[in-house]
């Protein structure tokens with residue numbers, strides 16, 4: 047016998063399995079996952095997959111024994127988790143239904159090519175690739191793919207931004223967006239296996255690696271067809287990793303930047319990124335000014351949403367949250383949980399919307415343009431980036 051426990055209420059534990067089965071209906075079959083890359087993010091995926099109760103982790107592939115040993119902590123019985131000897135072996139396992147790729151950025155294209163041979167649903171971490179050229183290769187694979195191909199741009203699935211996007215795009219609460227402003231003040235990049243995130247050639251650079259999330263939010267908020275046309279950025283390395291060397295190579299990544307993006311529909315977006323501004327609390331804030339009002343999100347530190355509407359209309363200011371079991375899963379305030387729910391729904395054929403390879407591409411395009419603008423101290427035209435990527439004339443939607 048089992049039962050429901052409603053917090054602070056009755057403990058309803060007197061039903062038979064037959065009673066309970068009637069409300070459960072046909073239970074969804076759990077998705078059996080292979081996780082490729084078991085570092086920090088791979089482990090967040092394991093943790094999240096298990097907490098959704100909609101998936102199990104059938105096996106892992108990671109060439110680093112220390113990552114595998116560390117991943118063991120998420121499992122009640124780690125001995126039953128298969129440690130594959132290669133990606134090919136993992137994806138060929140007939141007991142694997144879907145694949146999560148959480149390897150370093152510079153490996154993504156190669157790993158996708160290998161995994162895609164299986165035709166199984168894929169959840170690929172952001173940034174989709176380190177360059178737009180590689181990104182377009184992934185778009186071509188994904189758009190001919192017979193199954194789900196989701197990209198891990200999960201900031202859209204943070205509770206604050208989800209509500210803000212709904213108000214903006216679906217309810218039209220503030221009219222047409224005109225100005226988008228994003229501020230992130232945070233801690234420096236963490237240690238990684240092989241320290242790949244300290245080198246632009248492995249990560250794509252700070253504005254691709256980290257800020258692809260924000261450029262994706264810009265693209266979403268600017269409108270479903272809005273095309274970025276130019277990027278001007280100014281930035282540098284002032285504090286972090288100035289003397290950092292690994293295997294004889296010096297770190298070359300930025301730790302701060304201002305990035306200005308112009309869209310073909312007149313929307314202007316600005317990012318203020320600082321990775322040495324921390325100690326009291328991280329800060330992550332989005333402001334969208336539209337023709338009929340303003341939306342302000344303070345995702346960090348306190349998940350706040352403000353909607354101010356022009357005229358004498360009511361406005362709103364309040365706290366946004368997920369249910370505790372969602373918010374407490376993972377290191378991203380619950381967005382990884384939502385990302386998994388979307389992935390499993392998409393696999394089940396439900397009509398859900400998720401970040402596609404094309405979305406992943408456009409977020410990398412803006413990030414690459416920003417990195418180049420800082421190098422050249424000039425405005426970078428997006429059409430030039432697209433041409434070089436073999437993607438001239440690419441649009442936001444297929």
Ligand SMILES: NC(=O)c1ccc[n+]([C@@H]2O[C@H](COP(=O)([O-])OP(=O)(O)OC[C@H]3O[C@@H](n4cnc5c(N)ncnc54)[C@H](O)[C@@H]3O)[C@@H](O)[C@H]2O)c1
Nearest residue numbers: 083084085086087088108110113148149151171172238239
């Ligand atoms: N969604 C997010 O907000 C978010 C947050 C953190 C990281 N990420 C992304 O997740 C990915 C992984 O980052 P991380 O922080 O876990 O890095 P990490 O260095 O902690 O882990 C990467 C793991 O991949 C393994 N690996 C390397 N090459 C591999 C290969 N060819 N096949 C299988 N495994 C391989 C490494 O041994 C390591 O264990 C990156 O693309 C990163 O940008 C996303």
